[in-house]
Amino acid sequence: xxxxxxxxxxxxxxxxxxxxxxxxxxxxxxxxxxxxxxxxxxxxxxxxxxxxxxxxxxxx
Amino acid sequence: xxxxxxxxxxxxxxxxxxxxxxxxxxxxxxxxxxxxxxxxxxxxxxxxxxxxxxxxxxxxxxxxxxxxxxxxxxxxxxxxxxxxxxxxxxxxxxxxxxxxxxxxxxxxxxxxxxxxxxxxxxxxxxxxxxxxxx
Numbered sequence: 059x060x061x062x063x064x065x066x067x068x069x070x071x072x073x074x075x076x077x078x079x080x081x082x083x084x085x086x087x088x089x090x091x092x093x094x095x096x097x098x099x100x101x102x103x104x105x106x107x108x109x110x111x112x113x114x115x116x117x118x
Numbered sequence: 119x120x121x122x123x124x125x126x127x128x129x130x131x132x133x134x135x136x137x138x139x140x141x142x143x144x145x146x147x148x149x150x151x152x153x154x155x156x157x158x159x160x161x162x163x164x165x166x167x168x169x170x171x172x173x174x175x176x177x178x179x180x181x182x183x184x185x186x187x188x189x190x191x192x193x194x195x196x197x198x199x200x201x202x203x204x205x206x207x208x209x210x211x212x213x214x215x216x217x218x219x220x221x222x223x224x225x226x227x228x229x230x231x232x233x234x235x236x237x238x239x240x241x242x243x244x245x246x247x248x249x250x251x252x
Contacts, residue, residue: 087186089195096175105182 166239169214173221176207 077083092105099105102112183200190196211221219238220226226235 087189089186089190089193092179092183092199096179099182100175100178105179106186 166214166218169210169218170221173207173210173214176203176210179203180207 087106087108090106090108093099093102093107096105102110104110180200180203183196183203186196187193187200211225214221215225219234223235226233
């Protein structure tokens with residue numbers, strides 16, 4: 059079993075133009091593997107690299 | 119470059135190996151890195167601290183995978199990864215309990231014939247490692 063490979067069973071199959079207008083959608087997450095280093099995932103708050111969204115604050 | 123095997127030294131209560139030396143063999147599965155590698159080096163020898171950190175990381179990996187599985191119940195890759203983390207976590211807990219006592223009071227009766235929950239160091243008595251390497 060390859061934990062790092064992309065999942066072939068779960069993906070968006072519906073074309074974007076087929077969705078109703080004026081509605082918000084979140085793209086369906088698919089299995090694309092996880093952090094090889096669990097420490098990094100623990101520190102980042104997620105083991106999924108595509109969900110890691112660090113917030114940067116800048117002082118003006 | 120060291121890995122968990124280099125600084126994890128099991129000791130048993132009542133034995134004379136309470137201040138274990140480095141570079142003895144340990145369970146090779148006790149590594150929070152899934153490919154068995156680990157970066158950095160640490161000279162501390164607080165194995166209980168390290169093992170608990172590993173348990174935390176395996177637990178977190180299971181929690182995150184569980185969220186994915188809630189919406190992808192048929193994803194075999196995710197399910198296999200969850201089971202892998204589950205096995206590693208169980209191994210780490212057993213390793214901890216073999217040497218330092220039960221992780222939770224719910225598991226107390228599994229580790230010994232006597233009541234072990236109040237045995238060993240209390241959380242504030244455990245010397246914490248500040249190197250942040252696991």
